[in-house]
Amino acid sequence: MAEAPSASATTSSAIIDFERSPAAYRHWKLSFDGEVAELIMDVDENATLFEGYQLKLNSYDLGVDIELADALQRLRFEHPEVKVVVLKSGKDRVFCAGANIRMLAGAAHAHKVNFCKFTNETRNGMEDSSQFSGQKFICAVKGTAAGGGYELALSCDRIILADDGNSTVSLPEIPLLAVLPGTGGLTRVTDKRKVRRDLADVFCTTEEGVRGKRAVQWRLVDQSVPNSKFDAAVAEMVRELAAQSDRPADAKGITLTPLARTVAGDTIAYSSLKIEIDRQARRATILIQGPDLPPPSDTAQIHTQGAAFYPLRLARELDDAILHLRLNELEIGTLVFKSQGDPAAILAYDALMRENAGHWLVREILNNWKRVLKRIDVTSRSLVALIEPGSCFAGTLAEILWACDRAYMFAGTMTGDNRPEATVTLNELNFGRYPMSNGISRLETRFLGELGSMDRAKAAMGTPLDATDAESLGLVTESFDEVDWDDEVRIFLEERASFSADGLTGLEANLRFAGPETMETKIFGRLTAWQNWIFQRPNAVGADGALKRYGTGVKGDFDPERV
């Protein structure tokens, strides 16, 4: 755990920007050697996101994690040749001390929750890279990997620990901080590493952690190796994992160019979407703009377009927009998704990607959409889609409708408006290419209770469905014609804004994830919900709680009452 600096942390009102470029990294170093990349964590203790703390001992705040997420994204897109990523520390005697305690102690509840959500998404993304992008991770731990430091290791395919009397893995949150290892730690210990539950209990309550052979016996790490043999063991592990990778050997990456983004008052404009914020109504509208150009003809041209290729460009912009709203606009309780454009163009892009789904770059773009859609799924805001004349919710973009809590569709046309009637069109991508974190598609989750509905939806693929058809197929919540549309939408939005923000958070977190559970849903359900509860409890966050007292030498003054 990080040493506590003396000043107390304060969250500033500065906008958190999620855009990064490797040249400006303060905390991570990437180096490349053929099919292997080294990702070295070397946190600049003074380059903090907020004032009031220092990032000692490779501890991290959200700023460090934003760089990590950027690096992972570049590894996927800019480095198709990389089959194995070796994660190391740039510090002596410490691998990573986890999330910075002073930062956590000073952060507002909402920031803590959103910080954890983002770091969880980043770690889930590493497992996604491993499983679906052929990019494997080895965590080479020298020194102490404590708390979030060990949780980072847990996200890798393999963990190798130096057997040197100093290097340990630990989850000391309970004894030191009275909070949980909430970045997937508990879930990955039980469900990924499958550590026996009583040993996991011992491990999670042992401040000093576990090292050497015991760490291997308990399955906390895969290997414990003396320093003299460490590099050779890592190299052997690299060979083993590289052999499992299906990354292309001779492909060239594309560059993830900076996002085109302009802010003017309460409007944020990207190249393919626009956010408009209505502060009084506590609502943001995200308007997605269809492509200007038809799709290119082959993968070579997709590659040439690179980050400008519409589906990739839109996904990156949408991701940035969601993150911005989550972290910087806490009082905006409802996100309204709209689109304008030619559904046929969306379907044409989808068709091109489907036909070339095996190409590494197309695969990355589709995987990226999957992750962006999952990010929407777990966004703690009420999500509603308004399907209006001229909209283009088709194929990939139609997934947004079912990520939303509700979708309303305009029936017919508007008087004095020559935009075409609203339609929804399905294609193959809606039937499995974008699984939710529960492992099944949004349509399958939606139709758990009515198997016939899946068949009917499949039979409708390719057909532009008007409001009547979309409603009868169960694809939208309700449709209204011109007479009722404005009132019905207004009433819904006003009603939503009148409910308790917390009540809605809990409601939505439960209703969105019917059906099977996975390690990911456990992390966002069970683990995160309990952590959020603890983040409200005086034993952790009160004036005499463990987070506030950390580093003072005085233990938290705990209320012994159990619930």
Add this chain to the structure above:
Amino acid sequence: MAEAPSASATTSSAIIDFERSPAAYRHWKLSFDGEVAELIMDVDENATLFEGYQLKLNSYDLGVDIELADALQRLRFEHPEVKVVVLKSGKDRVFCAGANIRMLAGAAHAHKVNFCKFTNETRNGMEDSSQFSGQKFICAVKGTAAGGGYELALSCDRIILADDGNSTVSLPEIPLLAVLPGTGGLTRVTDKRKVRRDLADVFCTTEEGVRGKRAVQWRLVDQSVPNSKFDAAVAEMVRELAAQSDRPADAKGITLTPLARTVAGDTIAYSSLKIEIDRQARRATILIQGPDLPPPSDTAQIHTQGAAFYPLRLARELDDAILHLRLNELEIGTLVFKSQGDPAAILAYDALMRENAGHWLVREILNNWKRVLKRIDVTSRSLVALIEPGSCFAGTLAEILWACDRAYMFAGTMTGDNRPEATVTLNELNFGRYPMSNGISRLETRFLGELGSMDRAKAAMGTPLDATDAESLGLVTESFDEVDWDDEVRIFLEERASFSADGLTGLEANLRFAGPETMETKIFGRLTAWQNWIFQRPNAVGADGALKRYGTGVKGDFDPERV
């Protein structure tokens, strides 16, 4: 929802007793007609568990639910002939208004959490009766079934709703109270009734609820029937479900006699176990006493012994002990399980039950053990087993070892003590007869990461395993001999007592449930954890929150910030 009385509720310091007898029921009426029982909810508004509220409109508090749990238990054991239970209201125009709001508003956080846990267990128990005891439930709703009222209906196999313009089902918690329908409501709507998520969203935000055809279309109820045809439709449903039941036609029930229980200071003695509380150490020891007599020879004699039959007697006493500690001893953070007796006697009782597992009464006893063990699993206290010389953790009782967070075993004998060396013995009941709420056995959950361990454990069935063997088979956490035992146990117990109660609650709730998830684990994981979080948030429980303002005509004053 219940009308709010004017006085504010206060939790009293009186001990909550879980023992009930039908003659003294204040809130429920049971009547019998051959294979059908009617369970009528007719809450006495003045018979509250605490002061400060009235149970208007068939709203409930823990006292009402304790009677319900008692009635369900008697239906299982005292009425083998009952195949179908019809749940009705004894009030006009209201089925059940759910948990009493004023009670919730006045209750301490820990009471709210424990109240919800118990009501959840009772409702899970109804589904357990249906699935494993052949006792099916029909909820015949006339009038409004709101919140917990509808959640009670959701626990039944079938819901039939009067189509009379007045009868509705609703989950108005979010619009009215800013909390979740936390007694399984959200989970059963999505995962049992498989209501489409956007319709579930509409339903859970519609204060007035849904009725008639729409309630059927959305799968909220199974049938909507006019009053003129209501009784006939219920009768038809009874016939259908009775045909699915495997309850015996001509068996006679046994009587669940009052528990033998004496309280003397901090010692509570039952016939087969004893609780000793050490307040300073915040610890309770539960000492299980093995049987005095060998098992009877056949099911007729089991029936004659009835509630005195050792396995049933112990299970009922253990259940009562756990509930007492949960609700009445909030500061007792650690439960220590010990046993004394002849392991061979435990195994002999188990063998008798296994050989007669198909007999209705034996089946009920085994099902009851399953539920009691699940109750231990979800008990929010640190659980530790101490396996000492003379103990009898064998077969069914060995399950307790793996319900615990840790199990320590004494190696060898104690100087000057002639009790036999501690052993653990497995039998067939440890391999599937007592699944956890995740649907798999405790041993399977324990050995998720090591399949060979299950085979080794199976091969060891019937062999008394000493500390060395038990430890090497992974059945206990660690063993110590006489030299280290006292110190090691003391250090562990002291360390445990030093940790944050809330941190431990979250830790244990995560580590105990590796592996698959079920509707039950979702209820205790995702839904409960979010509800507990909301129960801490000012929007719900603050002075201006919705629970406090309910009934004043003034809406909660909500902080709009989202997390």
